[in-house]
Amino acid sequence: MKKKEIKALVSLLDDDDHSIVTQIEEKIISMGNKIIPHLESEWESSFNPTVQRKLEDLIHTLQFDQLKMRLIEWKEKGVKDLLKGMWLVATYQYPDIEYKTLKAEIEQIYQEAWRAFRDDIHPYDQVKILNGILYSDYKFRANTKNFHSPSNSMINVVLDTKKGNPISLCVIYMLIARKLKMPVYGVNLPNLFVCTYKSQDLQFYINAFNRGLLFSRSDLENYITNLQITPLDMFYEPCSHLDIIKRVLRNLIVSYEKLGDHYKVDEMKILLNEISIGEDDGTGAM
Numbered sequence: 560m561k562k563k564e565i566k567a568l569v570s571l572l573d574d575d576d577h578s579i580v581t582q583i584e585e586k587i588i589s590m591g592n593k594i595i596p597h598l599e600s601e602w603e604s605s606f607n608p609t610v611q612r613k614l615e616d617l618i619h620t621l622q623f624d625q626l627k628m629r630l631i632e633w634k635e636k637g638v639k640d641l642l643k644g645m646w647l648v649a650t651y652q653y654p655d656i657e658y659k660t661l662k663a664e665i666e667q668i669y670q671e672a673w674r675a676f677r678d679d680i681h682p683y684d685q686v687k688i689l690n691g692i693l694y695s696d697y698k699f700r701a702n703t704k705n706f707h708s709p710s711n712s713m714i715n716v717v718l719d720t721k722k723g724n725p726i727s728l729c730v731i732y733m734l735i736a737r738k739l740k741m742p743v744y745g746v747n748l749p750n751l752f753v754c755t756y757k758s759q760d761l762q763f764y765i766n767a768f769n770r771g772l773l774f775s776r777s778d779l780e781n782y783i784t785n786l787q788i789t790p791l792d793m794f795y796e797p798c799s800h801l802d803i804i805k806r807v808l809r810n811l812i813v814s815y816e817k818l819g820d821h822y823k824v825d826e827m828k829i830l831l832n833e834i835s836i837g838e839d840d841g842t843g844a845m
Contacts, residue, residue: 569601572613587617592625622654634834638800645714648807656715664718669738676739690771701768709814712807725768726752732767744797
């Protein structure tokens with residue numbers, strides 16, 4: 560469609576006839592994501608607040624539809640790339656963030672860790688090296704002041720500010736550890752997300768939200784006991800990348816609920832529903 564035709568369509572968004580406006584909106588949405596740059600250009604050149612608001616809504620609808628399709632595709636391809644899943648979630652709030660930018664940032668941290676890393680030492684000592692890189696050199700830390708902020712679930716923001724919630728810090732920890740060939744995975748605990756180092760001979764746990772603090776299975780059992788809930792095998796074993804992204808979406812539901820943004824709550828529920836399999840695992844957020 561030519562630029563003049565798009566302008567003509569946009570000009571009708573301020574028509575007094577609601578049925579005409581609805582038809583125009585449906586026509587624009589049917590064009591798909593390729594029309595987004597044109598709509599953004601029209602928004603910038605418009606001085607009509609009503610048209611600008613309708614353009615914002617249309618752009619968001621198109622971007623949200625694209626996000627749904629990308630998440631479904633990510634799931635259908637086997638959810639192998641955790642960073643890509645986190646990037647997709649972040650595009651909800653930051654549609655212009657590029658995957659390659661996040662990948663380059665993770666690679667930079669990995670290179671620093673790789674230079675300090677040693678294969679011939681005990682896993683505890685390997686974890687201490689990684690902790691030194693992440694928490695002393697890069698200054699990653701818990702965002703306790705704004706714990707429920709949606710930005711804590713956006714990996715681009717966490718990489719930029721070095722502050723996050725348990726699951727976002729665990730994801731960064733895992734991404735670096737796995738590139739170092741360390742068997743580190745996520746664990747879906749109630750009300751908390753942690754990492755586990757699990758090999759054939761050894762398993763222990765890592766609290767990335769608390770500067771990489773190491774703890775044992777008995778420590779974890781005490782935590783479960785204190786919560787007064789029935790212990791499940793899943794509380795001690797690695798979870799899947801899909802489980803992680805589902806939990807990030809649940810975090811965002813909680814975050815937007817606390818902000819009173821019910822529209823975004825509904826959209827997060829839609830995304831969660833699109834990638835959910837079976838019943839909810841029952842774990843809390845964060």
